[in-house]
Amino acid sequence: MANQEDIFKKVVSHAKEYGFIFPSSEIYDGLGAVYDYGQLGTELKNNIKQYWWKAMVQYHENIVGIDSAIFMHPKIWKASGHVDAFNDPLIDNKDSKKRYRADVLIEDHIAKIEEKIKKECEKAHKRFGDAFNLDQFVSTNPRVLEHQKQIDEIHGKYAELMNANDLAGLKQLILDLGIVCPISGTRNWTDVRQFNLMFATKMGSVEGENDTLYLRPETAQGIFVNFLNVQKSGRMKIPFGIAQIGKAFRNEIVARQFIFRMREFEQMEMQFFVRPGTELEWFKHWKKERLNWHLALGIPAEKYRFHDHEKLAHYANAATDIEFEFPFGFKELEGIHSRTDFDLSRHSEFSGKKLQYFDSELNENYTPYVIETSIGVDRTFLAIFSHALKEETLEDGSTRTLLSLPPVLAPYKAAILPLVKKDGLPEKAREIMDALKYDFMLQYDEKDAIGRRYRRQDAIGTPFCITVDNDTLEGKGVTVRERDTMKQERIDIENLRAYLHEHIKPIQVR
Ligand code: GAP
Numbered sequence: 363m364a365n366q367e368d369i370f371k372k373v374v375s376h377a378k379e380y381g382f383i384f385p386s387s388e389i390y391d392g393l394g395a396v397y398d399y400g401q402l403g404t405e406l407k408n409n410i411k412q413y414w415w416k417a418m419v420q421y422h423e424n425i426v427g428i429d430s431a432i433f434m435h436p437k438i439w440k441a442s443g444h445v446d447a448f449n450d451p452l453i454d455n456k457d458s459k460k461r462y463r464a465d466v467l468i469e470d471h472i473a474k475i476e477e478k479i480k481k482e483c484e485k486a487h488k489r490f491g492d493a494f495n496l497d498q499f500v501s502t503n504p505r506v507l508e509h510q511k512q513i514d515e516i517h518g519k520y521a522e523l524m525n526a527n528d529l530a531g532l533k534q535l536i537l538d539l540g541i542v543c544p545i546s547g548t549r550n551w552t553d554v555r556q557f558n559l560m561f562a563t564k565m566g567s568v569e570g571e572n573d574t575l576y577l578r579p580e581t582a583q584g585i586f587v588n589f590l591n592v593q594k595s596g597r598m599k600i601p602f603g604i605a606q607i608g609k610a611f612r613n614e615i616v617a618r619q620f621i622f623r624m625r626e627f628e629q630m631e632m633q634f635f636v637r638p639g640t641e642l643e644w645f646k647h648w649k650k651e652r653l654n655w656h657l658a659l660g661i662p663a664e665k666y667r668f669h670d671h672e673k674l675a676h677y678a679n680a681a682t683d684i685e686f687e688f689p690f691g692f693k694e695l696e697g698i699h700s701r702t703d704f705d706l707s708r709h710s711e712f713s714g715k716k717l718q719y720f721d722s723e724l725n726e727n728y729t730p731y732v733i734e735t736s737i738g739v740d741r742t743f744l745a746i747f748s749h750a751l752k753e754e755t756l757e758d759g760s761t762r763t764l765l766s767l768p769p770v771l772a773p774y775k776a777a778i779l780p781l782v783k784k785d786g787l788p789e790k791a792r793e794i795m796d797a798l799k800y801d802f803m804l805q806y807d808e809k810d811a812i813g814r815r816y817r818r819q820d821a822i823g824t825p826f827c828i829t830v831d832n833d834t835l836e837g838k839g840v841t842v843r844e845r846d847t848m849k850q851e852r853i854d855i856e857n858l859r860a861y862l863h864e865h866i867k868p869i870q871v872r
Contacts, residue, residue: 366691367690369748370620370690370748372751373620373689373744373751374620376751376765376821377403377620377747380821380822381401382400382402382403382747383397383399383620384398384399385397394617394625395614395618395624395625396624396625396626397621397740401773402822403743405773405774405803406743406746406747406771406772406773407628407739407740407743409770409773410739410743410746410771411607411739413771413868413869414607414630414655414737415605415607415630416868417655417871418603418605418630421871422603424598424599424601424602424603425602425603425604425605425632425634426592426596426598426602426604426605427604427606427607428584428588428592428604428605429606429607429608430581430584430585430587430606430608431584432577432578433575434575434578434584434587436574436575436576437713438583438587438709438712439560439576439583441705441708441709441711441712441713442583442586442705442709443677443708444560444576444579445558445576448558448559448560449556449557449559450463450465450557450559451463451464451465451524451529451532451554451555452464452554452555452557452615453467453533453536453551453552453553453554453555454551455543455545455546455548455550455551455552456548456550456551456552457548458543458545458546458548460545461615462615462616463615464533464536465520465524465532466616467536467541468516468520468532468536468539468541471516471539472513472517473691475516476509476513478509479500479506479509482503482505482506482509483496483499483500483506486499486503516535516539519535520532520535521673523535524673525673527556529553529554529555529556530553530554532554533551533553533554536554537549557613557615559579559613559614560576560577560611560613561611561625562576562577563575563576563577577611578608578609579610579611579612580610580629580736581606581607581609581610581631582631582633582705582734582736583705584606584608585604585605585631585633586633586705586706586709586717586732587713588604589604589635589717590715590717593719600636600637600719600721601634601635601636601640602634603632603633603634604632604635605630605631605632606631606632607628607629607630607631607739608628608629609626609627610627610628610629611625611626612625612627613625619688619690620744621740621741621744622688622693622741622744627739628738628740629736629737629738629739630736630738630742632734632736633701633733633734634648634732634735635719635731635732636731636733637724637728637730637731638703638728638730638731639731641679641680641700641702641731641732641733642679642680642700644700644733645680645698645700645733648698648735649682651871652684652735652737653666653684654871656684656695656696658870658872659746659768659771660768661745661746661749665686665687665745665749666684666685666686666687666695667684667685668682668683668685669682669683669685669692669694670682671683677701677702677705678701678702678704679700680700681697681699681700682697682698683695683696683697683698684696684697684698684737686741686745688744688748689748694741695737695738696736696737697734697737698734698735698736699736700731700733700734701733701734702731703729703730703731703732704732705732706718706729706730706732707729710729718730746771750765750766750823751763751764751765752764752765762817762821763817763820763821764821764845765821765823766823766845766846767823767825768869769825769826769865770866770867770868770869772825773822773823774805774819774822774823774824775802775803775824775826775862775866776798776802776824776826776827776828777806777807777815777819777824777826777827778791778792778794778795778804778805778806778807779807779808779815779828779829780808780829780830781812781829781830781831781832785832785835787830787831787832787834787835788808790834790835791806791808791830792806794828794830794840794855797859798862801862801863802862802866805819807819812829815827816848819845820845823845824845825844825845825846825865826842826843826845827843827845828840828841828858829841829842829843834855838852839853839854840853840855842858844865
């Protein structure tokens with residue numbers, strides 16, 4: 363069986379080979395942690411965004427969507443806390459001159475110990491076979507217990523230092539754990555410093571302190587500052603939500619794992635405004651609803667898990683991540699946060715404008731509380747794409763590469779394939795394509811043997827191949843081949859549109 367690293371390499375190379383994702387500026391040797399979406403990647407990404415938008419905005423009467431500007435007044439980032447506290451702790455290795463996140467070095471060290479526990483378990487599983495009891499093994503095996511004790515101690519110390527913002531302590535912990543630079547292999551570390559993740563730029567022609575702008579590190583603030591505009595112009599009644607999809611920028615230090623951690627990425631965020639005191643109920647509601655959104659894609663439930671935050675940001679009174687099992691392990695895919703009235707209150711304070719709501723049922727003014735759901739488009743892309751990519755061995759022993767995307771997300775819904783490039787078949791195929799192209803994204807392909815064309819469509823996730831042959835010319839319909847089962851059936855041309863609509867329905871979130 364291929365190991366996790368091989369699977370991940372395959373994901374990255376498949377994405378490039380078939381036009382889903384390219385490294386940015388590749389002919390200039392690329393730009394770190396910035397990627398371009400190619401012709402198929404753009405379709406898949408747009409379909410993911412549409413799935414989210416429909417589920418959040420179209421299917422909820424009380425949620426509306428906006429598109430706020432990326433450039434915003436610089437005071438916004440003072441008010442939100444990003445200027446003062448949106449930092450990562452940095453450390454450099456003096457020999458390799460490489461820069462690392464101190465917290466990530468420690469987390470990687472912990473992951474190595476976790477890997478040792480996993481190996482012990484695998485060894486024991488092999489030895490004991492079916493009689494192996496994992497729970498019993500991890501709670502009694504002395505080597506596993508020793509490793510776990512180490513992990514708990516490091517975790518405890520690390521959390522204490524991070525909470526206290528003790529940068530000297532973080533450096534000491536790195537030294538005490540004997541962590542070396544993966545490049546130079548030495549422990550010749552600089553002190554740990556805080557590094558702000560926002561990209562700054564200038565507006566206007568005059569240089570000066572006040573014209574520094576930041577590229578937004580999250581889309582959420584564009585929603586908060588438009589709270590009153592939307593509430594009043596849309597006559598919105600609490601509880602209601604404002605959704606937005608857009609670019610966000612972070613100067614990530616550890617930029618790796620492909621599109622998992624990028625410097626320019628896209629977020630899909632929704633702020634749900636509620637009566638103070640009801641926020642924890644709504645938090646529970648959105649946890650469930652957002653998980654259902656993921657599960658409706660048909661990916662098995664065991665690929666997802668919640669990770670509730672023990673350490674809460676000072677403005678939050680509950681927070682959780684939906685984690686997904688990526689090819690490199692379980693990692694955050696989406697955050698759900700109960701942000702209290704922090705953001706609206708801070709913007710009221712900094713702007714001098716009262717951001718409140720008059721609740722006619724209670725006959726009272728208050729600052730609404732907020733539940734936020736925040737998910738990365740690119741991480742969702744990676745989750746769906748990596749799960750869908752499979753190497754399948756067929757009954758005759760041959761293999762095929764299959765991208766089993768949910769049909770509604772697939773870049774092309776169907777490929778139109780004349781069996782041969784003569785006898786009037788291409789003309790008939792084009793006629794069918796012209797009739798269907800207003801309803802569906804289609805691809806026409808007449809090159810190579812039909813088997814190879816099927817394989818190409820399997821590899822890009824096209825759910826249906828429609829083959830036009832001589833019988834088609836005699837009014838006997840077309841062959842429709844379904845991607846996952848490879849089953850073929852004969853369908854009359856006049857029924858094709860209904861057939862495709864029936865099989866490519868929007869996903870319903872329950
Ligand atoms: N407004 C809240 C917020 O921005 P976050 O946990 O920092 O919260 C939300 O980000 C989501 O945005 C993450 O769960 C992740 O999916 C995505 N995201 C964050 N940083 C990212 C990065 N550097 N590259 C790709 N996606 C990222």
